[in-house]
Amino acid sequence: MKEIEEIKKEFEEKIKTKSIEELKKVETHFLGRKGKVVDLFKTLKNATEENRKNIGQQINDLKSYVEETISKRLKELEEIEKNKLLANERIDITLPGIRLETGGLHILSKVMKEVEDIFLSMGFDVMTGPEIESDYYNFEALNIPEFHPARDMQDTFYLAKKILLRTQTSPIQIRTMEKYKPPIRIIAIGRCYRRDAIDSSHSPIFHQVEGLVIDKNVSFSSLKGTLLEFTKKMFGEETKIRFSPSYFPFVEPGAETAISCVICKGKGCRVCKYTGWLEMGGSGMVHPNVLKNVNIDPEEYQGFAFGWGVERIAMIKYGIPDIRMFLQNDLRFLEQFK
Numbered sequence: 001m002k003e004i005e006e007i008k009k010e011f012e013e014k015i016k017t018k019s020i021e022e023l024k025k026v027e028t029h030f031l032g033r034k035g036k037v038v039d040l041f042k043t044l045k046n047a048t049e050e051n052r053k054n055i056g057q058q059i060n061d062l063k064s065y066v067e068e069t070i071s072k073r074l075k076e077l078e079e080i081e082k083n084k085l086l087a088n089e090r091i092d093i094t095l096p097g098i099r100l101e102t103g104g105l106h107i108l109s110k111v112m113k114e115v116e117d118i119f120l121s122m123g124f125d126v127m128t129g130p131e132i133e134s135d136y137y138n139f140e141a142l143n144i145p146e147f148h149p150a151r152d153m154q155d156t157f158y159l160a161k162k163i164l165l166r167t168q169t170s171p172i173q174i175r176t177m178e179k180y181k182p183p184i185r186i187i188a189i190g191r192c193y194r195r196d197a198i199d200s201s202h203s204p205i206f207h208q209v210e211g212l213v214i215d216k217n218v219s220f221s222s223l224k225g226t227l228l229e230f231t232k233k234m235f236g237e238e239t240k241i242r243f244s245p246s247y248f249p250f251v252e253p254g255a256e257t258a259i260s261c262v263i264c265k266g267k268g269c270r271v272c273k274y275t276g277w278l279e280m281g282g283s284g285m286v287h288p289n290v291l292k293n294v295n296i297d298p299e300e301y302q303g304f305a306f307g308w309g310v311e312r313i314a315m316i317k318y319g320i321p322d323i324r325m326f327l328q329n330d331l332r333f334l335e336q337f338k
């Protein structure tokens with residue numbers, strides 16, 4: 001009887017353990033094959049006949065008590081473990097989030113999309129063409145034969161004899177007129193290459209947007225109206241447009257186009273070199289020779305064409321001071337236009 005009391009006392013002490021692992025050891029210690037409670041049964045044979053039943057009962061009670069208490073304690077400890085785990089995994093929704101870096105369109109892609117959208121809204125189609133061109137499409141078909149002085153106006157990257165990187169998007173005009181019958185109303189937009197020395201306004205890689213309209217009764221005033229409409233949509237309602245006589249081999253008459261300075265509104269500033277005007281590119285009525293080259297009768301059809309620089313448009317619209325910034329891939333620059 002005294003032994004039972006002692007074992008119980010020892011058990012009460014050991015059951016206070018806080019770890020499941022420790023509890024398993026306690027279980028073995030008391031209930032294992034050589035455990036203390038099991039050992040007690042072996043002492044029964046020393047007991048007297050009349051005590052045996054009573055003591056046996058008490059050992060059994062002790063055994064059940066130990067079993068139940070251990071299983072209860074196990075549940076408690078498991079619960080504690082679970083709560084600890086949950087506490088570790090708790091999400092603090094008040095913590096600031098981690099900002100994900102997202103990409104964006106390059107400012108030139110954005111401007112080209114803007115230009116396209118404006119001309120699409122005016123009923124134009126958008127055409128593209130190869131950047132590697134033949135001498136024929138880039139020059140000859142555009143009324144610039146070999147040894148024509150106008151070839152000096154455009155320093156060309158030649159890849160092979162008569163194969164070059166297009167110096168303008170105009171070859172797309174020829175390809176379009178070869179493929180489709182008038183009326184034609186397209187813009188061609190894309191990358192061009194010239195052997196220019198690099199400075200703040202010249203880059204050997206640049207982008208052009210060209211327009212071409214071929215129809216009956218197309219006049220210079222159609223060209224004026226179209227470019228003015230585009231200018232207003234791109235730079236604002238109050239923007240004016242100016243044509244001044246100029247020479248380009250593929251147009252006759254030809255005109256240099258300028259818009260009123262969007263920064264100083266024509267008063268004169270550093271950007272417009274105090275002239276109040278910003279030069280945008282060439283334009284004019286399509287030369288009859290060009291129409292003849294693609295089997296369009298110049299007596300029946302007329303057309304106008306223009307070619308503006310995309311970088312120029314972007315620089316003026318977004319106040320970008322240097323053309324080199326477009327290709328430097330400096331995130332501090334690019335992220336401003338995301």
Ligand SMILES: [Zn+2]
Nearest residue numbers: 261264269272
């Ligand atoms: Zn100005």
